[in-house]
Amino acid sequence: MPSRRSRGEERSLGILGGTFNPPHVGHLAVARHAREELALDLVLLVPAHTSPYKADGHGNGGERGGWDPGPVHRLAMCRLAVAGEDGLDVSAVEVERGGLSYTVDTLRAVHASHPNAELTFIVGADTAGTLGSWREPAEMLALAHLAVAGRAGTDRQRVLGAVGEIGGDQEDVRFLEMPTIDVSSSIARERIARGEPIEGLVGGAVAEYIAEHGLYRAGAQLTAQVSP
Numbered sequence: 001m002p003s004r005r006s007r008g009e010e011r012s013l014g015i016l017g018g019t020f021n022p023p024h025v026g027h028l029a030v031a032r033h034a035r036e037e038l039a040l041d042l043v044l045l046v047p048a049h050t051s052p053y054k055a056d057g058h059g060n061g062g063e064r065g066g067w068d069p070g071p072v073h074r075l076a077m078c079r080l081a082v083a084g085e086d087g088l089d090v091s092a093v094e095v096e097r098g099g100l101s102y103t104v105d106t107l108r109a110v111h112a113s114h115p116n117a118e119l120t121f122i123v124g125a126d127t128a129g130t131l132g133s134w135r136e137p138a139e140m141l142a143l144a145h146l147a148v149a150g151r152a153g154t155d156r157q158r159v160l161g162a163v164g165e166i167g168g169d170q171e172d173v174r175f176l177e178m179p180t181i182d183v184s185s186s187i188a189r190e191r192i193a194r195g196e197p198i199e200g201l202v203g204g205a206v207a208e209y210i211a212e213h214g215l216y217r218a219g220a221q222l223t224a225q226v227s228p
Contacts, residue, residue: 013114014043015144016122017094017103019051020074022210023081024188024202026181028088030149034122035087037176038147043122044091044110045082047074048101052135069215071095080205104136107143119144120174128159132166141168149176192216 014034020027023045031043049071068074075095082088093109094101103121110119121144123131128148131137141163148159160170188201193216199207210216 010041010114010117012038012040012042012120013110013117014038014040014120014122014147015046015091015103015107015110016043017046017048017101017106019068019185020045020047020078020081021068021185022074022188022202022206022215023047023078024183024185024206025200026183028081028085028203029181030122030124030176030178031082031088032085033176033178034120034147034149038120038174040120041087041117043088045078045088046091046094046106047071047078049094049098050100052100052102067216069213073213073215077202077206077209080209081203083205102135104134104140104143107140111143120147121145122147122149122176124148125150125155125159125175129155129162131162137166138168141166141172145172145174147174147176149178189216 014031016027016031016034018027027045031045034040035043072095075090075092078090082090091106091110093106097105097109107119107121111117121140123146125148128146131140134140146163146168150156150159156175159175160173163170163173183201188198191198191201192210197207198210202210
């Protein structure tokens, strides 16, 4: 296991981005697995301010099964989700930057704040196959290694093909074999809307926060009452 270092002195950093609307046990499982398998010092969850791939122009991120309560709430939930988790932390870089959140900008920012750290961008297999449509994908792969969280049956050739098309080194791609975890943010939102318990999906602290702030309920207001 990597030795503990003070914040900012990590030699290897994993970056796991997303809307985290809300963060759930599947996100944590990917982060833990990547940290252990790749021997990373730290994995950062990076909640997006506004995803350019989900935004619908109405301020709700285009999410189905419930509203997006906003980046400030999602950031707060991510912090609760990783509290007490060794080797996991949260970065507010995209929330603080505002606007549409592009991964290449985030990787540049993390590289600037951790110039001596080796970066690994962690992404799901389905998403990895679309890298060619992202902003400056070649620059992304120049800034960070790519770790792909997949499962049995993952189409590795599709992922490797996408990496090759943008000039990336296919041999630099790491595939993380993940067990199937039947959970998603949309499932959590739908359960909340039906008044069903979600502790098993998001953990007790996040479930309590959602209940306290009335998030994802029918008629909930898209306002954030907490600060980053």
